Amino acid sequence: MSATGIGAAVRRKEDLRFITGKGKYTDDVVRPGETRAVFVRSPHAHAKINSIDVSAARKMPGVVDVLTGKDLATDKIGNLICGWMIHSKDGTPMKMAPHPALAADKVCHVGDAVAVVIAETQAQARDAAEKVKVDYQVMPAVVDPGKAKSGPQIHDVAPKNTIYEWSLGDAKAVDAAFALAKHVTKLDIVNNRLVPNAIEPRVALAEYDAGTDQLTLWNTTQNPHVSRLVIAAFVGMAPEHKLRVIAPDVGGGFGSKIFIYPEEVVCLWAARKVGRPVKWTADRSESFVTDAHGRDHVTHAELALDASGKMLAMRVKTIANLGAYMSTFSSSVPTYLYATLLSGQYDIPQIYCEVDAVYTNTVPVDAYRGAGRPEATFVVERLVEVAARQMDIDPADLRKRNFIKSFPHQTPVIMAYDAGDYNASLKKALELADVKGFNKRKRDAARDGKLRGLGYSTYIEACGIAPSQAVGSLGCGVGLWESAEVRVNPTGSVEVLTGTHAHGQGHETTFAQLVSERLGIPFENVSIVHGDTDKVQFGMGTYGSRSGAVGMSAIVKALDKIEAKAKKVAAHMLEAAEGDIEFKDGKFTVAGTDKSAAWGDVSLNAYIAHKFAGQELEPGLKETSFYDPTNFTFPAGCHICEVEVDRDTGKTEIVNWTAVDDFGTVINPMIVEGQVHGGIAQGIGQALLEGAVYDKDGQLVTGSLMDYCMPHAHDLPSFQVGLTETKSPSNPLGIKGCGEAGAIAAPAAVINAITDAIGNEELGMPATAQTVWAALKRGQPRQAA
């Protein structure tokens, strides 16, 4: 392994600008003549708009324009859309309600935008926004997904607020298997609603050049090309070639910056209307009521086992709250990203899952770190843990008995797992966590009045999203391949243009490691370019732990072509047959001779083109590849959480955390571990601290960081992280992906540990001190089913 090649813990290229304050985030971009936009938002969860009076606002100092949903409709600006078609059991398509960027007739959640004020300064725009008079006719709201079907209808297209009633699996076969079961474990589970809270709030800055009829959008997005595609093709703002989307440094995304939001549409439209750049920067309070939330499932789940603990079948019924409108990928999250993972790491012959997706008067819900897979893992790993406890089988042992051991393995829920060794990660985790010593630690804790508990989560996820044909057959509106363009400069330095986007993942470093190793050139001589539709031809962006498995695979394919072309150039230079040229460590040699050419000589010759005829070989050294994976990848592993619960207050402290993950090939272990740490923190956040709460009228009670509890440093332990490795056979590098694992694994491990400590399985998330105290007080003994 070279010091900067694959497998090396190279320090990150991008850090220098971030640690010196020289990062360039969207809000740091300032355009000449820039104006500021402030949105007028609904204070009501559900209301008709009788009228909007903007006359007073227009007279306020500094106001450039005030625009409403009517103006938007007049200008024929299209609605936002959801790009993944789901069909109900009965074959009917999902009920997608219109989602205008500014509501004209009615508002459907607190925070729904009804008008925008454009002014010289942010403060002036905000002053004027308060003068916009909106006459609302307030209507009853529905916020609880369990009551959505009987609540007031929100959209004309969706009777009973039902978007779809979808199912996966063979219900009859599952019923038959349950009939034969010796043991059935049943759980009612609420997967709590989360607010992503990337620390950088969303920002949109739009500029219109009347001379060229060109629109440019600087935006906090994880996928500039998808954003441009949707805004061009569906919203109809401008043709694709007249719209440029730039995602500069982006301060975290976690899914919330995948989606196409009203604000960027409005800023583009307004910039063209007022003829000046328009910038909108979200306040955190605004983020809470406009950024797509995550999770929000209500589930009943059952697991059937035989007398020996062999799993026979699983039955799951979930109601998924998609909020007031269908966000960009919302429909896929509780279906193909959820039910398809219900087999976990286990050989379960039959699985049946029903999912009803509903509208409520809440912020739209979409993918958030893990997207569907944390929900699935929580269902599976809680069922397994509780079943083990009920059957008095060691939870690790019950898992082992049911692990899938041979690959490929076709689950009953679409996925074909291609590689893994679940025993290996469990075994290593058991050792690292010193599970053998747990009973002693539990006794010691008891002497201090503390309740100690241990919880496992042997999770699986489907990443490397995704084979285009496969997702197309499941309803996805786009292909999920990735592109790469490798430009070799005459002097031998290399620029790689990728369609993925980094917002913390360190692609500028890991992608350069790949190129450095493959071409044998210094790491410093490689630049990674992303986040600009004028530079990168097309790409699908970053989410679903796809950038390594799909994005780097595209780079590999492009590098294959570069090598092939460079060998042709070298053959001319060295006057040898192309087939005799070998390439290693940045040097081209003629096999069996000492004739060689250095990388930089070959790149220079490719451009000066003196050694070959143009008719024979095109000058230049630049190649493009579009890589479509052959399968999802299946990262998996074992996380073990150990907690201590304060009996008097119910406060939980996480005292040990062990994570052993199989991510396939690891390019940079330092970065991979960092991803694991961050994921675990978000998972612990979900389990212990975070929960978006609406009151019955649809007001978000946890609408700021004063009430919504983000994990702080003192809420978390240091993490013990280990790796096992089985390579993914589905991409050339054997990468599986690591970005979401922690968030997927962690919640179940935490809740399994606390329920172990307190001896009561009825425990909701977040398991705050109060929640745990109440569970301790109820003190119901574990039910044997």
Place this chain on the structure above:
Amino acid sequence: MPAVSMTVNGKAVTGDVEARTLLVQFLRENLRLTGTHVGCDTSQCGACVVHIDGIAAKSCTTLALQCEGAKVTTIEGLAEPNGPLHPMQEAFRENHGLQCGFCTPGMIMAALDIVRRRGNDLDEHTIREQLDGNICRCTGYHNIVKAIAAGAKAMAKGGAHQAAE
């Protein structure tokens, strides 16, 4: 509009501002020092932490006019232009104490304040407790804690107990 003058990163600066202008706005918009960030509106996240007269403060909860005559240091003022990085900056890079980088300037400024108050030999518990005013969504804090411990030690070696203010 009232005028305000202060010293920022060693340079005397002045500006005309509305009374309601926050220090962070003055830094970002008037002085174009965009390393100081705004991550929340309720003084929780700490992305805006700077030093006022050597003491860490949230520049989103401080008026520019309150800093009349003060010495303000931002992330841009830690290292000399083209000079070596401050040991705390170096420690964040060396220990992968950042991912998206948005909370990082505030984290580094807060870290230096921990060193000012608690010295150069910091244990994990102290660092975690003292980071209460800064939120990171990316790193899970694991490597930030390591970075601060290492940065504090490196400062002792280099004799740089405090930021360059």
Place this chain on the structure above:
Amino acid sequence: MYNFTFHRPTTVRQAAGLLARNPEAKLLAGGHSLLPVMKLRLANPSALIDLSLVEGLSGVEQKGRSIVIGAMTRHADAANSPVLQQVLPGLASVPASIGDPQVRNRGTIGGSIANNDPNADYPAACLGLGATIITNKRRIAADDFFTGMFSTALEEGEIIAKVSFPIAKKAAYEKFKHPASGFALVGVFVSKRGADIRVAVTGAGASGVFRVKSFEEALKKRFAAKSLEGMTIPASGMNSDIHASAEYRAHLVGVLARRALVKATA
């Protein structure tokens, strides 16, 4: 936030004059309660009168059998005051527990008690020690000062100059932090100074900081955690929100009081 005019007096008299001339003005101390509220446009003062240049309002000193803390003393400075740590460490632990380090670097005792947030820490210390609030006009006993949620006995034009705390032999504060905001979900201050036994609770009461007479009575026999064993207070009158029900808060009052007593008698 809405705009306002900004004043920086250098004496209490000037500050009082500005207050008198600007009836909609607010005093600005550390600003860490007021500015966040103004940023959310929930307060709209016509003027801010910044007290940071007013001389003689900062510092911690022992005066006879009392500790006197100037109104503009920052939480960090109070928490780290050697004299306070030596003679009344239970009180020093209160500012040390407020907010986060950056908040403690700016926030002041005067600002905290004038605001009387029902979840703030200092009111519990004032009431729990029987402090005297000294203004530019008079001396107010803590028992009379805190009159309800965000409400105090301060009259118009009245400016807190300092707070005098009697030095209790035994005193301690125990706080259960709100997990998001860092305020006290419940905080209990206990003290014993001769026959004067006090148990003051913040965060829990629907009308702000209050004393727990039943606990104080029980502690008269013996000032120890054991005296409160099994004791709790009624949930009625407790705050209830998503973070803690009235019942849970009432329970925590008992738990934290016992823990504070363990600390105070250690």
